[in-house]
Amino acid sequence: MKMHNPPHPGEVLKELCIEPLNLTVTETAEALGVSRKTLSAILNGRAGISPEMAIRLGKAFDTSAESWLNQQMQYDLWQAEQAVGSIEVKRLSVA
Template sequence: MSRMHNPAHPGEILKEDVLPGLGITVTEAAAQLGVSRVALSRVVNGRAGVSPELAIRLAQWLGGNAESWLQMQMQHDLWHAERKTTAKVRPAKRTEAA
């Protein structure tokens, strides 16, 4: 399975689709989710990732499942990590026991 080219940060989905669709602000969403406005703002603006706890809250709030939020975050993080990693790691070799 090939990975999506530059997957969206989950916060981008919240910022561009979810909040406008509900017609609410980050402050109102944070109150409904039971998190601080600052914490949600950091996610919405891509400065923090979706934690497992926030994923559960988002799933309860919007329906769906927490795994989908964590999957989005993982795909985003992995795509960016693959582009930043410069280390060349050789495959592991089994050593012969003496």
């Protein structure tokens, strides 16, 4: 079932994982083995969750990589569907 206007996974990461543990962005980035800049871009919705980042998050927070990728896919799909009016395609079918 599709979620209406799903949150960016960075928002979920911040609210459900980082804040409850009272972690800073710097501490979290170090634990994940990524730069502070990379993590900050995700947390602020300027970058998405890559498969590698999903694995890192899964290991760090004892979650599944699939759950992070699914959140990203839901977010991306909803965003794309909002632009559907401006997407022009020619319908193709097998005769």
